[in-house]
Amino acid sequence: MTKEEIILANRQYLFPSVFHYFKTPLVIDHAKDQYVWDADGNQYLDFFGGIVTVSVGHCNETVNAKVHAQIDKLWHVSTVFANEPQAALAKRVAGITPSGALTKSFFTNSGTEANEAAILAARCYTGNSEIIALRHSYHGRSAMAMTLTGQSSWRLGPPLTAGIVHTHNAYCYRCPFGLQYPDCGVKCAQDVEDVIRTTTSGRVAGFIAEPIQGVGGFITPPKEFFPIIDKIVRNYGGVFISDEVQTAWGRTGDRWFGIEQWGVMPDIITSAKGFANGSPVGLTVARPEIADAMKGVTISTFGGNPVTATAAKAVIDFIDDHNLASNAAVVGGYLREKLEGLKDKYDIIGDVRGMGLMQALELVEDRKTKTPAVAATAQLMEAARENKLLIGKGGTFGNCIRITPPLNISKADVDEAIVRLDSSFAAVASMMKVSHG
Numbered sequence: 001m002t003k004e005e006i007i008l009a010n011r012q013y014l015f016p017s018v019f020h021y022f023k024t025p026l027v028i029d030h031a032k033d034q035y036v037w038d039a040d041g042n043q044y045l046d047f048f049g050g051i052v053t054v055s056v057g058h059c060n061e062t063v064n065a066k067v068h069a070q071i072d073k074l075w076h077v078s079t080v081f082a083n084e085p086q087a088a089l090a091k092r093v094a095g096i097t098p099s100g101a102l103t104k105s106f107f108t109n110s111g112t113e114a115n116e117a118a119i120l121a122a123r124c125y126t127g128n129s130e131i132i133a134l135r136h137s138y139h140g141r142s143a144m145a146m147t148l149t150g151q152s153s154w155r156l157g158p159p160l161t162a163g164i165v166h167t168h169n170a171y172c173y174r175c176p177f178g179l180q181y182p183d184c185g186v187k188c189a190q191d192v193e194d195v196i197r198t199t200t201s202g203r204v205a206g207f208i209a210e211p212i213q214g215v216g217g218f219i220t221p222p223k224e225f226f227p228i229i230d231k232i233v234r235n236y237g238g239v240f241i242s243d244e245v246q247t248a249w250g251r252t253g254d255r256w257f258g259i260e261q262w263g264v265m266p267d268i269i270t271s272a273k274g275f276a277n278g279s280p281v282g283l284t285v286a287r288p289e290i291a292d293a294m295k296g297v298t299i300s301t302f303g304g305n306p307v308t309a310t311a312a313k314a315v316i317d318f319i320d321d322h323n324l325a326s327n328a329a330v331v332g333g334y335l336r337e338k339l340e341g342l343k344d345k346y347d348i349i350g351d352v353r354g355m356g357l358m359q360a361l362e363l364v365e366d367r368k369t370k371t372p373a374v375a376a377t378a379q380l381m382e383a384a385r386e387n388k389l390l391i392g393k394g395g396t397f398g399n400c401i402r403i404t405p406p407l408n409i410s411k412a413d414v415d416e417a418i419v420r421l422d423s424s425f426a427a428v429a430s431m432m433k434v435s436h437g
Ligand SMILES: Cc1ncc(COP(=O)(O)O)c(C=O)c1O
Pocket: 109, 110, 111, 112, 113, 115, 138, 139, 140, 141, 210, 214, 215, 243, 244, 245, 246, 272, 273
């Protein structure tokens, strides 16, 4: 198919809700390591890593070799038959969860399903049904996951499911209470008790949060936030669910899981995306007594698929063997410095935030009013494409740039990305100058 035929077929044969970045969709043809090539043969530096999925580089040779071997050995059996790749992956995951305490896994195909299973397990275990989620969150596309999601633009269709309420996140750049950290006393976290008392039955099944909100624009709470909430939620009978679809596998630096940066022991962790470098795998891993509370039988046709389970274990091994969590801390710190440098240069950058190789820029029209620079964010995306740099967009207001390159990039890759980002900001600044006369 030609590039034009691909774009046309997308328009004709896909649900129109399947949106693409850019005014003219970018058709990707192939990829290797930190680079992708479009249908015209142009090479791009991929600083979005697919969509926060390519943890160890596109078409990683070590991972792919193991996947190729597995495809020719056993492709599919479903969860009703035991197979080695699923068992080996479950054992590997159990060995690296915080304190080795989350030992039982349920594998599915996506982050959405992983969260469905987590909420079900929390409800079965506690006997309660109500769930507390965070505003600005994103948890997936099923009716339940859209209800967990705290952004109207991702909640499609008629009213969703019951039993879920939303509390404030620590969006310090736009504090919902108009306060300033640390003088605020982390009021947003303390408020959870009020939320439980006033908007639930007082008996909750659990709290679910992304340690750093991905789609929400990498909102990164202060260190006290999750420990305070953890304590409150436990007092009301709930468990702590960490949605690590974006933050797991070393992305935040030095730790396997994002929530470990806050020193909280979660009861359930969910993941997907970077878990298998882009192959479809969803993970729900829980303390054994929680997994055991899901009585009865269940099945996942593609869950624990031998090929994708092989990919996921190969990714974990690769991250471990190459110390990529510490690379994420070191190269991520370097990236952060460079982004702060861009903030000094361009007024449009209101906030730089994130951890490790998960960094975001929030763009504003004016640093005092903090009016989201929505149009300029779209322009920056187009300019970065022109400069052959792929970055992500996000944020509740559509004004955040998300940067999540593969975990095995070097400082030289960061230098190259910053040159391209700098040129892109310069292009946007000159466009804005022209439009303001
Ligand atoms: C934090 C988080 N949870 C859940 C999901 C849903 O994952 P999936 O698209 O694999 O269903 C996403 C997807 O972006 C996510 O970022």
